[in-house]
Amino acid sequence: xxxxxxxxxLRQWTDGQQDVDVEGQTFKQVLDNLSAAYPGLAPQIxxxxxxxxxxVIYRDAWFQPIAPGAEVVLMPFMKGG
Amino acid sequence: MALDDQKxxxxxxxxxxxxPDGVDKVTGKAQYGADITAPGMLMGAVLRSPHPHARIVxxxxxxxxxxxxxxxxxxxxxxxxxxxxxxxxxxxxxxxxDKVLYDGHPVAAIAATTPAIAKAAIRAIKVEYAPLxxxxxxxxxxxxxxxxxxxxxxxxxxxxxMSQNVTNTCExxxxxxxxxxxxxxxxxxxxxKVGAAHQGYIEPNACMASYAADGxxxxxxxxxxxxFVRAVCSALMGMEASQLRVTASEIxxxxxxxxxxxxxxxxxxxxxxSGRPVKLVMTRDEVFKATGPTVHASVDxxxxxxxxxxxxAGDMTLRYSGGAWPSGxxxxxxxxxxxxxxxxxxxxxxWTALTNRPKEISYRAPGAPQAVYAVESLxxxxxxxxxxxxxETRLKNAARKGTLSSYGVTFDDIGMVATLxxxxxxxxxxxxxxxxQGRGIAAGFWFNFGGNTCxxxxxxxDGTASVTEGNPDIGGSRASISLMAAEELGIPYDNIRTIVAxxxxxxxxxxxxxxxxxxxxxxxxxxxxxAAIKVMCDRAAAMWGIDAEAVxxxxxxxxxxxPNAGKFPPMSLAEIAAMSFQxxxxxxxxxxxxxxxxxxxxxxxxxDVEVDPETGHTLVTxxxxxxxxxxxxxxxxxxxxxxxxxxxxxxxxxxxxYIYGRDGRLQNAGxxxxxxxxxxxxxxxxxxxxxxxxxxxxxGVRGVGxxxxxxxxxxxTNAVSRAIGKRMYQVPMSPPRIMTTxxxx
Numbered sequence: 001x002x003x004x005x006x007x008x009x010l011r012q013w014t015d016g017q018q019d020v021d022v023e024g025q026t027f028k029q030v031l032d033n034l035s036a037a038y039p040g041l042a043p044q045i046x047x048x049x050x051x052x053x054x055x056v057i058y059r060d061a062w063f064q065p066i067a068p069g070a071e072v073v074l075m076p077f078m079k080g081g
Numbered sequence: 082m083a084l085d086d087q088k089x090x091x092x093x094x095x096x097x098x099x100x101p102d103g104v105d106k107v108t109g110k111a112q113y114g115a116d117i118t119a120p121g122m123l124m125g126a127v128l129r130s131p132h133p134h135a136r137i138v139x140x141x142x143x144x145x146x147x148x149x150x151x152x153x154x155x156x157x158x159x160x161x162x163x164x165x166x167x168x169x170x171x172x173x174x175x176x177x178x179d180k181v182l183y184d185g186h187p188v189a190a191i192a193a194t195t196p197a198i199a200k201a202a203i204r205a206i207k208v209e210y211a212p213l214x215x216x217x218x219x220x221x222x223x224x225x226x227x228x229x230x231x232x233x234x235x236x237x238x239x240x241x242x243m244s245q246n247v248t249n250t251c252e253x254x255x256x257x258x259x260x261x262x263x264x265x266x267x268x269x270x271x272x273x274k275v276g277a278a279h280q281g282y283i284e285p286n287a288c289m290a291s292y293a294a295d296g297x298x299x300x301x302x303x304x305x306x307x308x309f310v311r312a313v314c315s316a317l318m319g320m321e322a323s324q325l326r327v328t329a330s331e332i333x334x335x336x337x338x339x340x341x342x343x344x345x346x347x348x349x350x351x352x353x354x355s356g357r358p359v360k361l362v363m364t365r366d367e368v369f370k371a372t373g374p375t376v377h378a379s380v381d382x383x384x385x386x387x388x389x390x391x392x393x394a395g396d397m398t399l400r401y402s403g404g405a406w407p408s409g410x411x412x413x414x415x416x417x418x419x420x421x422x423x424x425x426x427x428x429x430x431x432w433t434a435l436t437n438r439p440k441e442i443s444y445r446a447p448g449a450p451q452a453v454y455a456v457e458s459l460x461x462x463x464x465x466x467x468x469x470x471x472x473e474t475r476l477k478n479a480a481r482k483g484t485l486s487s488y489g490v491t492f493d494d495i496g497m498v499a500t501l502x503x504x505x506x507x508x509x510x511x512x513x514x515x516x517x518q519g520r521g522i523a524a525g526f527w528f529n530f531g532g533n534t535c536x537x538x539x540x541x542x543d544g545t546a547s548v549t550e551g552n553p554d555i556g557g558s559r560a561s562i563s564l565m566a567a568e569e570l571g572i573p574y575d576n577i578r579t580i581v582a583x584x585x586x587x588x589x590x591x592x593x594x595x596x597x598x599x600x601x602x603x604x605x606x607x608x609x610x611x612a613a614i615k616v617m618c619d620r621a622a623a624m625w626g627i628d629a630e631a632v633x634x635x636x637x638x639x640x641x642x643x644p645n646a647g648k649f650p651p652m653s654l655a656e657i658a659a660m661s662f663q664x665x666x667x668x669x670x671x672x673x674x675x676x677x678x679x680x681x682x683x684x685x686x687x688x689d690v691e692v693d694p695e696t697g698h699t700l701v702t703x704x705x706x707x708x709x710x711x712x713x714x715x716x717x718x719x720x721x722x723x724x725x726x727x728x729x730x731x732x733x734x735x736x737x738x739y740i741y742g743r744d745g746r747l748q749n750a751g752x753x754x755x756x757x758x759x760x761x762x763x764x765x766x767x768x769x770x771x772x773x774x775x776x777x778x779x780x781g782v783r784g785v786g787x788x789x790x791x792x793x794x795x796x797x798t799n800a801v802s803r804a805i806g807k808r809m810y811q812v813p814m815s816p817p818r819i820m821t822t823x824x825x826x
Contacts, residue, residue, distance in 0.1 A: 005489050008252030008428070009238050043237050052490040056777060057528065058677045073489040076251070076412040080530050080595025080787055081337025081443030 013040025028062035048077030114287030114303030119358035126199035130181035133745025150198035153355035182405035185370025219402035230435035256426030261394025265385025276738030277377035284333025290348035306592030337443030369750035373442030378451035403441030414448030416488035446787035457523035457795030496709025521799025525791025529784035530595030531676030544655025551590030557718035569610035571637025596784020613670030678777025684708035697816030711783030730793025
């Protein structure tokens with residue numbers, strides 16, 4: 001089980017919860033399970049998100065392992081200039 | 082890929098050799114976008130809308146098509162529909178379909194045998210418009226009765242009942258705001274405005290397209306990412322990516338502004354219809370009117386602080402507009418605004434609204450300067466009111482390892498405290514000021530990114546090496562990549578040449594953006610070099626007749642690893658390369674990766690100004706940048722990035738702004754009226770490069786290209802406000818705005 005912290009806008013899809021628990025050992029598993037558990041999040045996840053795992057921001061890293069107890073933060077898909 | 086060893090001694094990394102593109106550029110040999118030519122080439126020209134918002138009733142191109150020398154005419158109807166919404170939006174910025182959405186929106190294009198004929202033919206096209214009400218200001222665009230720019234583009238989390246121009250909202254933060262503000266001795270709430278600034282690159286957008294009868298095409302263009310150009314253009318043209326080869330020219334500046342396309346699909350379609358190569362070069366007027374500036378912003382910021390300078394809470398509402406199409410930049414600004422501080426309670430709420438302006442495109446640290454400007458200005462005003470030192474106050478609140486950031490991530494090793502300490506220790510901070518002068522300080526933050534990257538490194542038979550990468554070099558990356566290859570291989574920098582390959586020669590590379598190239602391409606280069614070294618060690622082992630595992634690479638040569646491996650003299654890279662054909666064939670290393678692990682970066686800027694109380698003219702008299710580079714691979718280039726970002730931020734703070742008239746048309750589409758700073762406007766920008774290694778890179782590299790544009794808006798504002806004795810809440814601080822504030826109007 002991984003605790004995922006969401007950004008505030010997304011609380012409307014998780015009954016007001018900013019931290020949600022989902023199964024998953026990798027980046028993709030966590031996102032897939034988030035979409036399944038909270039379908040309201042699915043459009044945003046499909047458009048693109050990042051996951052910060054213990055402070056490191058990952059984008060599109062499907063197989064990035066996520067250990068139980070890791071700090072996992074859902075972020076918008078990040079881009080720069 | 083983790084940091085190798087923080088105490089590693091570098092031989093080549095950290096030196097400042099001459100730039101490999103220098104001779105070509107100073108002798109005029111370098112080929113930029115407009116320099117590319119082909120036999121039989123036609124010249125293109127684009128007809129643009131004079132209306133900020135109008136329905137296109139009809140386009141009559143018959144007269145233009147009948148003109149001698151005209152070979153092709155293109156309108157929006159020539160492009161197939163595209164399913165991908167992002168690509169479709171980009172396509173519509175290149176050529177309008179049913180509506181024009183901003184002053185300068187392309188409606189038709191011509192290819193002709195000469196530029197004069199192309200321009201004349203443009204004038205012969207008859208377009209009937211049905212003008213619609215327009216809106217160019219973000220606050221007005223959010224009003225319920227505002228003219229609607231595009232319908233049905235709001236994301237699912239935007240509350241119902243708002244103007245259809247509101248397409249996105251976001252909220253970040255943590256803690257109990259009410260409790261935080263209750264603990265404050267001083268609470269200030271201020272509103273700020275930030276004008277839209279253009280990236281101001283000197284080279285206008287330009288390309289040359291050649292579409293062959295067999296369906297294959299070549300495209301040469303100035304771009305920050307030719308692989309992205311290929312992806313967009315092949316989609317918009319309805320062709321397979323493999324049939325479109327894109328080659329990046331040398332680039333005369335980008336700063337984020339060349340991370341998309343504006344003329345390339347049009348040139349390709351003109352070439353397809355005419356059967357001839359077509360060149361399209363934007364005029365400066367066109368660059369201003371129809372290539373993306375930044376978002377413009379309206380910000381409300383509220384901060385609570387104790388008498389001794391501890392921030393107890395921060396709350397900010399950001400309203401950004403990225404022009405006539407939805408933009409995600411608000412999310413970056415909302416996350417970055419308070420990121421430099423350790424805040425017990427913080428919230429940033431962001432909104433995006435459509436306006437009748439060109440589609441925003443990235444500009445160094447997109448979204449961050451606007452948000453950080455408000456925070457850093459307000460902190461400075463609170464320091465003034467409470468009689469606090471602005472550096473000590475920032476140090477007291479600085480984010481550090483273990484801080485829960487305002488965007489939800491707990492920081493690892495970061496450089497906020499170090500950059501503040503460097504600024505505090507710099508002689509600039511304690512230098513005396515004269516009459517009408519003021520000093521401002523501000524901090525800034527940026528995320529930095531990695532991304533998709535491919536590098537191929539070939540060992541040549543003469544003992545030199547060639548590195549092939551896929552990111553246009555806008556900030557000196559060929560030198561930095563060569564330095565990292567030299568470091569790994571153990572051969573001199575001058576024995577390595579790094580080139581930027583076309584899209585047919587490498588796998589996909591993300592754009593040169595996000596401060597990613599030295600970090601990500603550097604990482605891939607190091608891995609490619611290590612792969613080549615592995616091959617060279619294997620070859621040496623085979624020649625020595627020992628196990629491959631018994632060979633290691635030291636200072637440019639294979640050597641037996643320990644006394645049990647046998648006694649052989651070191652075999653240099655040149656010796657192994659010279660025998661490569663006999664020992665198994667050419668030697669190369671490759672690495673393909675989607676890199677993560679970019680380290681966040683902080684910067685602190687000090688600015689001195691002198692304001693003429695009679696005219697409101699501001700002269701920047703001294704400026705210092707302290708920034709964390711992780712590891713400065715080529716310190717001169719790092720310094721250049723820091724200086725360049727500061728200068729662009731100074732321009733934004735004092736002069737640069739898109740000004741729209743009541744008619745919705747851009748009033749200052751040229752460098753005379755949109756004035757960027759020139760050398761004579763500026764002092765030397767002093768720099769302090771700090772090196773707090775990024776744990777996610779073998780040498781500790783962090784990106785440096787974007788952070789330096791984040792602090793200047795507030796640093797200059799704080800200096801001007803202190804110089805005139807009144808606070809400024811809008812950038813740019815043009816002389817009339819300063820005079821209005823001085824006079825108390």
